[in-house]
Amino acid sequence: MNRQELVNLIKEKQSYLCVGLDTDIQKIPKHLLSHADPVFAFNKAIIDATKDLCVSYKINTAFYESMGIRGWESLQRTVEYIPSGIFTIADAKRGDIGNTSTQYAKTFFETYKFDAVTVAPYMGRDSVEPFLQFSEKWAIVLGLTSNEGSQDFQLQPVGDGFLFEKVLKTCMEWGTPDNMMFVVGATQSSSQLGYIRKLAPDNFFLVPGVGAQGGSLEEISLQAMNKDCGLLVNASRAIIYAGNGEDFADDARKVARQYQLEMASYLNKMVAAA
Amino acid sequence: MNRQELVNLIKEKQSYLCVGLDTDIQKIPKHLLSHADPVFAFNKAIIDATKDLCVSYKINTAFYESMGIRGWESLQRTVEYIPSGIFTIADAKRGDIGNTSTQYAKTFFETYKFDAVTVAPYMGRDSVEPFLQFSEKWAIVLGLTSNEGSQDFQLQPVGDGFLFEKVLKTCMEWGTPDNMMFVVGATQSSSQLGYIRKLAPDNFFLVPGVGAQGGSLEEISLQAMNKDCGLLVNASRAIIYAGNGEDFADDARKVARQYQLEMASYLNKMVAAA
Structure with a gap:
């Protein structure tokens, strides 16, 4: 899927919600365990809903x-x-020397036909570039993540900024807003989120951390939306484990619907402000 | 496998060679393609040899x-x-938030029963620690890698050193020489290799980059061996693709034997110097 198609999709659906299928067989409703493939049975119901x-x-x-x-x-x-x-994302956080990253890109773009894959940047240019060689496919590079460990390295000072800034700026020399997004955690402070949007004004951000991890949909939307929306906000556990009975998919839908309605209001504010 | 068992193995076999099974179906001898599982047929012959x-x-x-x-x-x-x-290593370069890294650790330590898995450190403490919770299993954290892209972030100044030093020092607070190794590329300069050994005197290093990538076995051995050897030097393409005919495994054995003999000589020097 290309950038314009994604932007159109967001406008049509009045949503920038990404549903995270972090499906753990230990956590799905027990009545599904009699299925031949319980994880797929669960995902199918969540997708339908x-x-x-x-x-x-x-x-x-x-x-x-x-x-x-x-x-x-x-x-x-x-x-x-x-x-x-x-839009389908393999959240796989891959990254290796060039010939190996090429194999990972083939895995997710060709073998499984995802639109995008998350990429870990530590190994540098030749570990990221192979993911940028596929038409209408996307590398979503880790920028500033939502977990506590983001402080250990990503928030270390490098030059006149932090390591994650160096990563963003350097990666923007390799990719474009048409083939590269960044992972930016919703649990970061609002000033941090606004600052990251200034660093990368046109790139889409994949934003985990809303819901179970405590990040605020309002903060991320107000601070980091751009004229094309530029956000894919992910919720996983808060949606897929909203219920645990026979009607778990209905419960998931209710939570997803709340997110979508809230997102529609922020998209309308963006239009009104333009 | 625990540390003492690994040290004993190195002494017994007079070798610290790790053979990398980067098996690409496009590159294996054509006569294997008639097998039901050509990649396994190739690996089996390489392992036997x-x-x-x-x-x-x-x-x-x-x-x-x-x-x-x-x-x-x-x-x-x-x-x-x-x-x-x-000793079996899954070179998978995984790393994610805590509950996800736990799933990756289960994948490689329990589902596939590897001794070790390579880990990407960018996401920090909670992305690394789940790999340290398994008895006699190992996290092999990326330190300074062998590829050109290592310059982009790993060799950026952080504090009074480079990022990779910050990673090594910080990770050594989380793991011990009994459950943590580091990836250190053989393509780095000899002064760099010696310096890294001083930073982490007791940890094993997994050293890729010898052979096809151009690193020197002599340099890495002289600069980075410690009293327990402390090295696993990997060669992949140089060994497994040494030949391409019916006798490819014999060709692989010849190259592996050369590495092993050279390694025995460095191990003997180490004993003589002690």
Whole structure:
């Protein structure tokens, strides 16, 4: 999916919600365990219940990998089930020397046909560039993440800024707003969020940390929205584990609907302000 | 495998060679393509030909992931085929927020039963610590890597050193020489290698970059060996693609044998110097 298609999708659906399918077989409703593929059965119900409210699904590969080969089967069924026209993200945080990153890019863009994959930048240019060589595909590079550990290295001073700023500025020399996004955690302070938007005015941000991790949808929206919206805000546990009974998908829909309505209000403010 | 067992293994085999199974189906001898699982057939022959000469095998997961589910089947067959008593490394470069890193640790330590996994440190403490919670298992954290991109961030000044030094020093507060190693590229200068050994005197280093990437086995051995050896030197392409005919495994063995003999001489120098 290209940038304009994503921007149009957000306008049409009045949503920039990304639903995170961090599906843990230990946490799904017990009645699903009799299915041949309980994880897929769960994801299918969540997708059916939320596909009109979100513009993206993000699959956290770790939860699938940990189940071995049947986990990858669940992942493949899930990504194939997501309706075309919805932006798909492999949250895999890959990154290695050039010939190996090329293999990872092929994995997620060709073998599983995702639109985007999250990329860890520590190994530098040749670890990131292979993900930028695919038409209408995206590298979503870790910038400033939502977890406490973001302080350990990302917020270390480098030159006249922090390491994450160096990462953003350097990566913007390699990619464009048409093939590169950044991960920016919703748990960061509002001044930090506004500052990051100034650093990267045109790139989309994938924003985790809303919901279970405590980040504020209002803060991230007011501080970091740009004229094209420029945000994909992810909620995982807050939506997919909203309920635990037979009607878990209805509960997930209710929470997704709340997010979507709140997002519509911020999109309207943006239009009014323009 | 614990540290003492690894040290004993190195002494017994007079080797600190790690053979990297970066097996690319495009590069293996054509006569293997008629096998049901050509990648495993190749790996099996390489393992049979080198298992007495090396102390470790490193599986680069990207090459398996890119083939989808049958790639994971090849990976699983390969790790199960490696004789017990040889140190197994999943070169997967994972790292994410805590609950996700826990899933990755389970993937490689429990589902596939590797001894060690490579870990990307950018996300900080809660992304690394889950890999340290498993008895006799190892996190091998990226320190200073062998690729050109290591200059982009790892060699940026942070405080009174470089970023990679900050990473090493900080990670050494989280792990011990019994559960944490570092990736240190053989392509770095000899002064850099010696300096890194001073920073982390007791940790094992996993050293890629010898062979196809141009690093020197002599340099790394003279500069970075410690009293327990403290090195696992990896060669991938230089060994596994040494030949391309029916006798490719014999060619691989010859190159592995050269490395092992050279390593034995450095180990003897170390004993003589002690």
